[in-house]
Amino acid sequence: MCGRFTQYRSREAYLEAFGDRPEREIAYDPEPVGRYNVAPGTRVLLLNERDRALHLDPVQWGYSPVWWHKQPLINAKSETAATGKMFKPLWQSGRAIVMADGWYEWKRDGKVKQPYFIYHQNGGPLFFAAIGKAPFDKEDENEGFVIVTAASDKGLLDIHDRRPLVLTPEAALGWMSQDTTPAQASEIAHDGTVPAGDFAWHPVTKAVGNVKNQGADLIDEI
Incomplete structure (x- = not known):
């Protein structure tokens, strides 16, 4: 699953990966986003396409339609989201991207849980598939988004499935x-x-478990 991730680069650093395609309606901002411990229930910069152009909107991480009376959902399985009752409408018209640098997972070793930071070997940005209730610029109509997940394979299985x-x-x-x-x-x-x-x-400090901790040292190897 994905329950915490980082979004610390500048928006320009993420968008560089797309070159000049496609047109964007996103204000230039070279300042780093600076979030090293993004948690569910907070607003996240969500990349999406409207009117043939890219937009970046702050959207709550967690999907909770008006008829849902449980905890908001934060992930959707790629194997079932396209056809299941809950997520099929979002898959059809609410596909978006979460720009990130890496994510955290906790690995249990006996009674101890050790957090790990997972990232691309080349240090580049990551683009998580997401689905949510579009349009994402209408705050009063928005019901949030979820990150789409897939089954792990190879070495990642050692951390989480x-x-x-x-x-x-x-x-x-x-x-x-x-x-x-x-x-x-x-x-x-x-x-x-x-x-x-x-x-x-690599393993990181257990301080990442507290959402109040947001420093860059959270991703340092211990």
């Missing part, structure tokens, strides 16, 4: 595109992911 569905920049553009059909989005979710072998990870 699920991981965020991380897309390549090209696949991320296709995922968000208004021209992409739900069936094509399913193909992207299957074929456009970053391989598990491209990730690295």
